[in-house]
Amino acid sequence: MALLRFDKVSKSYPGNPPALSEVSFSVEPGEMLFVTGHSGAGKSTLLRLVHLSERPSRGTVLVNERNLAKVRGRKVPLHRRQVGVVFQDHRLLMDRSVHDNVALPLLIAGLPGSEVGKRVRTVLDRVGLGGRERALPAQLSTGEQQRVGIARAIVGQPLLLVADEPTGNLDPQLAAEIMQLFAELPAGGTTVLVASHDLMLVKRMRRRVLVLDHGRLVDDIAPEDLAA
Numbered sequence: 273m274a275l276l277r278f279d280k281v282s283k284s285y286p287g288n289p290p291a292l293s294e295v296s297f298s299v300e301p302g303e304m305l306f307v308t309g310h311s312g313a314g315k316s317t318l319l320r321l322v323h324l325s326e327r328p329s330r331g332t333v334l335v336n337e338r339n340l341a342k343v344r345g346r347k348v349p350l351h352r353r354q355v356g357v358v359f360q361d362h363r364l365l366m367d368r369s370v371h372d373n374v375a376l377p378l379l380i381a382g383l384p385g386s387e388v389g390k391r392v393r394t395v396l397d398r399v400g401l402g403g404r405e406r407a408l409p410a411q412l413s414t415g416e417q418q419r420v421g422i423a424r425a426i427v428g429q430p431l432l433l434v435a436d437e438p439t440g441n442l443d444p445q446l447a448a449e450i451m452q453l454f455a456e457l458p459a460g461g462t463t464v465l466v467a468s469h470d471l472m473l474v475k476r477m478r479r480r481v482l483v484l485d486h487g488r489l490v491d492d493i494a495p496e497d498l499a500a
């Protein structure tokens with residue numbers, strides 16, 4: 273059973289050539305894979321369709337066998353609890369503590385306070401930020417801020433994590449560390465899809481790679497076929 277499936281998905285924005293054209297692929301539970309391609313190739317659009325910040329013009333997107341066309345209105349927030357998102361610009365609330373930023377999705381989901389505190393501590397330990405609960409984002413380094421964004425995305429134990437250029441602002445060492453963090457998530461039951469134009473980094477991770485070119489899926493490379 274696929275955890276994520278695109279079936280002949282196209283997306284056009286008004287006045288532009290198609291951002292995605294007839295894209296089909298499927299992802300098994302527990303995979304970590306990348307989507308890569310030139311600027312404007314359609315990477316962000318593909319992720320937005322998974323997170324329901326956009327809808328396809330044609331075709332079907334399924335998450336955990338559920339057709340997202342049927343996820344409307346009040347069901348959208350429920351869907352988003354299953355899909356964690358990490359952005360390049362972490363989009364943290366700068367006037368709230370690390371704890372509050374990470375706790376937010378759990379509070380929205382209605383978890384009791386005692387459970388929230390426990391889960392936030394566990395996830396901050398996991399991303400290497402144990403003990404920094406009370407800090408404000410501005411008191412952290414860029415890499416640490418990105419880790420808070422990741423903690424917030426995974427604290428609800430999503431089925432799927434989508435990350436859009438999550439290491440775009442980071443130096444190579446930090447980028448590698450963040451990627452390593454992502455690589456550990458499938459062991460905890462989260463499937464991971466990362467958009468990145470950084471081919472060197474992607475190759476080094478030795479995972480499956482989808483390649484987009486002008487909105488078309490032109491390659492689907494297995495890890496063993498990645499040239500060193």
Ligand SMILES: Nc1ncnc2c1ncn2[C@@H]1O[C@H](COP(=O)(O)OP(=O)(O)OP(=O)(O)O)[C@@H](O)[C@H]1O
Pocket residue numbers: 285286288290291309310311312313314315316317318469
């Ligand atoms: N909201 C929008 N309105 C109109 N056109 C858009 C919108 N978002 C994206 N596009 C267009 O769709 C195409 C694909 O954009 P997308 O952002 O998905 O590409 P990308 O591969 O993520 O690029 P980058 O690496 O530069 O972020 C581009 O031609 C872009 O101009």
